[in-house]
Amino acid sequence: MATTTSSVTDICLAAQEASRQLAATDSATKDRALHAIADALVARTPEILEANGRDMDAGRENGLDAALLDRLLLDADRVAAIAAQVRDIAALPDPVGEVIDGKRLPNGLDVKKVRVPLGVVAVVYEARPNVTIDAAALCLKSGNAIVLRGSSSAAHSNAVLAGIAAQAAEEAGLPAGTIGLVAGGGREELAELATQTGIVDLIIPRGGEGLKNALKGVATVPVIYAASGNCHVFVDASADVATAVEIVLNAKTQRPGVCNAAETLLVHADAAPAVLPAALGALRDAGVELRVDGRTRALAGADLAAGLLDAGEEDWDTEFLALTLAVGVVDSVDEAIAHVNRHGSGHSEAIVTNDAAAARAFELGVDAACVYVNASTRFTDGGEFGMGAEIGNSTQKLHARGPIGLRELCAFKYVVTGDGHVRG
Template sequence: MALSTPVTSVADICLAAKEAAGPLAALGSDVKDRALLAIADALVARTPEILEANARDLEAGRANDIGDALLDRLALDPARVAAIADGARAIAALPDPVGETIDGHRLPNGVDVRRVRVPFGVVAVVYEARPNVTIDAAALCLKSGNAIVLRGSSSAIHSNRVLAQIAAEAASAAGVPDGAISLVAGGGREELAELATQDGVVDLIFPRGGEGLKNALKAVATVPVIYAASGNCHVFVDASADLDAAEAIVLNAKVQRPGVCNALETLLVHADAAAEFLPRALRALDAAGVELRGDERVRAHAPAGVAVAEATEEDWATEYLALTLAIRVVDSAQEAIAHIGRYGSGHSEAIVTRDTASARAFQLLVDAACVYVNVSTRFTDGGEFGMGAEIGNSTQKLHARGPIGVRELTTFKYLVEGTGQVRA
């Protein structure tokens, strides 16, 4: 099987993936889908083995005091394993993007030109703490015809190893070439640098992690990189907002899972809604265990018994990934948009409003991968968008932006057909 072959170095693993990439790109949808369903079944069948490995990682994580947010990302339970398997099944049910005609036309000389989707070839995914990415990324790459080299962090080494082994074995048994799914152990920065410099072998790298990982790759990468970057996300409660909806959206965006990139980090409230909205919102957030940091006008509306610390300039620029929230009162939608433009990371931004003009201005002027009107930012997710799963959320503007699913894991080629035409 792919992971039990004798290759050990990063270069050898990448070369094995390169050898698998050609046959994999030519596989029919039936083989790829059969492999994905086999992976899902194997995950369910081997759940005890997965949880045993994950328990070892969690024990080490607590001993190393990695923090509640990372522990939450790291943790697996039967429901999460089942959800990962369901994601693989959902990806199997998606249309195969490979070979899809994007557009085409006939030239005046009778030559037909078509643009069709093709795999990248070898995709490397570098990620921190989240063992679910092992399967999500492998499944997305398999569906899109790409060989994948996985490089998880040391904090999830046991979980990643068993998950990758399960995926590789199930895929190989279903007819996928050996080497199509492989795992780099998760060693130090030297290993990362070697992976990021496999020119001509690795076609694209997706890092999924914090700013430290992003900066480490930026310093060394010679292979193209699409960054799944941080999320300093905002919700703006406009003057005309339905306050019941606003409270529900704010609580969901902040509290449901605070350690993820689409969670709310700064709440902006229109001055005309502040007196009515802030006391109830602050009370609800405080009851949910959120540490509150606000400007002077926010603190003036704090109800008795609810502590709101003074927000600093640093708070506006911080992705907390925890139950901490910065809050500011603004005088207009334009001021909210300007604040987001200055401090936002281009990930996910939301407005709660009943004013069509404010909603339209927010959609047009906020520069982010995902812009929401009357919806929680927590929906920025490949699964929620109907993609089955995602490798990450890109905040870049070239090639892929937002959730990266099977279509975003393809490039294209032009197929040109004629009847003997030559250029004059």
């Protein structure tokens, strides 16, 4: 069972103990445990829904809004989807043991750089109880023990989900302590978890800015902060107008509330007379609020001008996460690159162009996790990239950049083999 009543430190120590064994556990055993978890989730759906019902009741009493209640809600279909995701993760290749690099040194020593689990990964998250299982499955597959810390609003759901998963994993042969859940959802538990130096190897927050800021203030163990995305689409002088309009529309409107949606459109001055009326018209028709600079307004045409708002300086730095787009005209690829590097958050940046030199300049010059040439920013996603799944998306440069999949949940070690080699 998940050790939901132990202290944070006890849970972390148990996870560390388990992690030593997990690092040497073969893929077949881990996959069996994942399938056992999926089976148990389906078989014990009534328990899960009963616990979730208690969280939903409390949420309604506490006045949670409809969106939060929907995130909290589980039903049989959602539980089945969670179980299916666990089976999908089981089917992914095991990253542990991959030989990343290897060679024989001139002195005959064999050096292998081998992927290994990080050890103990803590995941702190908010209202969605499905994260309990998604995160546990990703960590287990990558050979890590996991310590979960959800929010108090989902406490009953999380406790039952983690308990089912921990029991199934243990019965399938994994060490006790593989999946631990911190019972309290308060700031004290967060601080205790975030200061387990030498025990917890990584903390991943999955939640809003409040959660990230709470961690920033206290964490002494490494944290990978999931990204905010102030993403741009730059339409170059040579761009095909129809392609440009389609990409901008997709990047802005296909799912505006996510971090890889575009927030600013930049158009090369030479393309602007053709591109802007078409793009702005399509965006307006899709219900997008347009905040534009003076040059954009001048080129938009009388038909559109009335509906445009003037962009303020802060609009270039804003992640709207809504049907709002800042639009500006630039005179060159270099100006576009400079704008992106100044205002972007290093997430996903796109150029639409038919000019090979412009594409190359943008690829080299833009400092971001993902740089797109003639494609929508919306593809930045572990699933889309063929990683199978992701636990978040990093805009930091160390360790993991872009989607955090199974490999990014790993470290490596050097294994060096000789036959009595000593250093001269």
